[in-house]
Amino acid sequence: MNDFVVNTGLEDFNITINRSNKILVNDNEREVELSKLSDFSYLLKVDDKVYHITSEKNNSNNYSFFIDGFSYDVSVRTLLEDKAHELLKNKAKDNHSAVVKSPMPGLVLKIKKKVGDTVEMGESLILLEAMKMENDIRAASSGEIKEIRVAENSAVEKNEILVVIG
């Protein structure tokens, strides 16, 4: 018997898998049948209803699904993983430092702040040119700027750390 805690973005579910075709969803019994059509596509039968779902695995706890025009980013954990996750989440709250990363490859046009400046969450830090548009890169948290790792007119890669806020 395996227990899972699942979050769909809007709702939480507790799911118990007893045998492969009989499961409990929040204590309601469901009969399920899963067919894999390809690495990215599944046919799922839940009782009498049938669903064709596109699936992408992001990591062992996160999947993206697409069904009938609706997309879902779903996290799934075993009971044990869920407890560990809660613990880590509470720990993270005590730590204020945050890094601002580049969301896409681009060119740094202008740096609007300097090390030591205090910024509010959402405040504009850097003007980045990408896809021919000028984009404001904003602070992901409030605090003091500890570090600026890029210079004006330099090219940055996706996910490159631009600014460290402490």
Next chain:
Amino acid sequence: MFKKILIANRAEIAVRIAKACREMGITSAAVYSDADKESLHVRVANEAHHIGPSAASESYLVGEKIIEVAKRIGADAIHPGYGFLSENADFIKKVEDSGITFIGPSSQTVELMGNKTSARTLMKKNNVPIVPGTTEPIKSVEEAEKTALEIGLPVMLKASAGGGGKGMRRVDKIEDLKESLERAQNESLKAFSNDAVYIEKFIENPKHIEVQILGDKHGNYIHLYERECSVQRRHQKVIEEAPSPSLNGELRRKVTEAGVNAAKACDYHNAGTIEFLYDQNENFYFLEMNTRLQVEHPVTEFITGIDLVKEQIKIAYGEKLTIEQKDFTISGHAIECRIYAEDVDGNFAPSIGKIYHHRLPSGPGVRVDRGIDVLSDVSIYYDPMLSKLITWGKNREEALERMLRALGEYQIAGVKTNMHSYQWMLNHPRFLDLSFDINFLEDDFIPLLPGKWKEELPPKYDEVVAILASLLKNKDSKTKPQKITHSITNQWEN
């Protein structure tokens, strides 16, 4: 008729043009950059010619290379599609000088209408109503401030050479004018190699209505009715429909007539679009003319039955229009949704990757114009539009029902898309009761980011996907679904 047409574009529009060529028995020659070696537009053409590195500035935007290839392969015409070189008067002039036919208007017309200030001057002279503002580019900050105060704030700054929202800024406060002007000029310089910007009054909550026209080289003009493209984000259209559900017969007559007059005023030949803003007091104002095929042309094709690309080719060859205004009327209603590779909840950051799964919708009244296929790469180099989903119905309700059904059938895996957000838009009361205007998404959708818009939709498949997630996780050790890394997004980027 032409023997061979070089298609100076990529993605869905290059595919669309290749289809028209094939139907007409014309050889289609695709061009491609490094990144597009295996792209769909190369797969569907009769010939493919490499033109350079992935960056558009070193391939699709290099007019000399394209003309050189056209000469070398014996193409007798060049179709520019939209974007890239399609409205570049210098390029068109060079094509004309090379003896190859450009499928579009003359370079003089493009120069005249591509420059928004000279277009405004010409329209004013020909009694096509324009938005109050300057008909000359701004020369100084002081002059801009003086004009802004004269016509009243808020005002819009727009690139004279512009289009597509680039180099365009709204100014609400006079003290913001200087910085906005610099930004608009900067963006304009980068996008169009020209920093001229003009100023016009900001029209409150208008709708965007545009008229499709066809003109031949013998002075014959027809209109193919109008499209409404009021659902926009940052001046990029998201949903387009034809006809406009907001107009009655008399208003339709008025705007289509203004469209034909505008085309005549600039001696236009080709397919063209005259864009208008339509305000709350039933006034139309000329916004700009697009001297090319539009992204949203399929909705017009659906309601008129006319193939716009074939008409463009016949007109360029010098044929007279064979269709007269009295030969057709509006048949039913069509809607287009643009499918973008983007992360809606990550501030619309482009999502890049490989398309691993692609199930197309089909059935009555459904059309997909696409630039992707299975195993296509979606790269950072180009516009993130993957495809366009267009549906037709006997009226707006049926077109909408079919759109929702088709969106349900359409599956793409490998990149994030904006498809889910159409469930919110197409079911929204303001979209259904026609009270939407060009600020619809800005006013009602953007404040619900990230994620809150999903809460406004009835929960539908949460339990189903929760079950699937637990089943997949449960047998993770046995079967390993493909892992995909998405472009990570910064939620404060905008």
